[in-house]
Amino acid sequence: MTEAAIDAAGDVLVLKRDLEQHRFHAVWLRDNAWDAETRSATNGQRLIALRDIDPDVSLTAAAVDGDKVNVTFAPENKTIAYSIDWLFAHAYDRPQTARKGWLSDSLEPWDAALNENVPSADFGLVALNAGAKRAWLEDIARYGFGKLTGGPVEDQALMKVVSLFGYVRETNYGRHFEVRTEVNPTNLAYTGLGLQAHTDNPYRDPVPTIQVLYCLESSAAGGENMVVDGFRAALRLKEENPDWFDVLSRYCARFEYAGDKGVALKSRRPMIELAPDGELIAVRFNNRSAAAITDVPFEDMGLYYQAYRRFGEIIDDPAMEVTFRLEPGECFVVDNTRVLHARKAYSGTGTRWLQGCYADKDGLLSTLAALQANVREAAE
Ligand code: FE2
Secondary structure: OEEEEEEOOOEEEEEEEEOOOEEEEEHHHOOOOOOOOOEEEOOEEEEEHHHHOOOOOEEEEEEEEEEEEEEEEEEOEEEEEEHHHHHHOOOOOOOOOOOOOEEOOOOOOOHHHHHHOOOOEHHHHHHHHHHHHHHHHHHHHHEEEEEEEEEOOOOOOOHHHHHOOOEEEOOOOOOOOOEEEOOOOOOOOOOOOOOOEOOOOOOOOOEEEEEEEEEEEEEEOEEOEEEEEHHHHHHHHHHHHHHHHHHHHOOOOEEEEOOOOOEEEEEEEEEEEEEOOOOOEEEEOOOOOOOOOOOHHHHHHHHHHHHHHHHHHHHHHHHHEEOOOOOOEEEEEEEEEOEEEOOOOOOOOOHHHHHEEEEOOOHHHHHHHHHHHHHHHOOO
């Protein structure tokens, strides 16, 4: 049983159902109306702008009718029916958390314990079965990475992986790049050295949000792939010293890359990025492309470097890393805004050949949400 009431000024609708009560502003309700004049019946897009709503919009009546509440607005004298379930699902009248570094419930921070249960799926199954694809994408959304095994061993096979969920993001490195030993490397990724865990291309703004690394040959010893949860590392930094977390999120670092002719990429962004309400939304960490930091005031630079050093130590801690070896036909997809990746050193005998490319996380999450919506519709 739902009760609806309007405050004396007509500014606020109060909806009460069992023990739950929520308030909604008149302007918010009018802006979020779902009638055919406000929202397109075909694609759901809003047909009006805020300027079409009277600044003095108010409520003159509200009446519950089954699972709907009919609300009348002045000065339009227009009555709009709202789904009560929709209103409760979109209620904003709740205590706000001012906690810095909070994470969405849909994410799960992890450390080396995840070695027991590395998110992984079979290429053939994911390509053919919507449920398998949904489960694999859910893992990537939850953990920030996922392996795919049993794929074809052929040039450009990684494009088939990207087409499972989205589109390639082309850069100055091309639609894809080769990761193998070269005699005159222009970029350290192409040598046999181990690399510190990093996020790719922090010198871009926006950064590539998804990376795919696909193995085609792997006869050299070593060269295992390793991933670290940047969110877990940032939260551990905060547990150890909130000032360290704060200083890395409050000030911008700078990143640059000018290793190829005609390329001069630069960005100015924090190593730990928070949304305005404190949500942890991105990590950038890359010793190779970090430029001189000039946005930290003199008084805080000592603290900044302490925090930067400790953040790196946490990232290097074996207790944080998940390690796996990619065999030919295997790849991993990583959320480059969250999870750092690295490669262990490998020996000079034999070969190791990977192909990499970038793609976009919004496309991946969109594909996932559409698959989840299909499941909900089928259940209804
Ligand atoms: Fe990389």
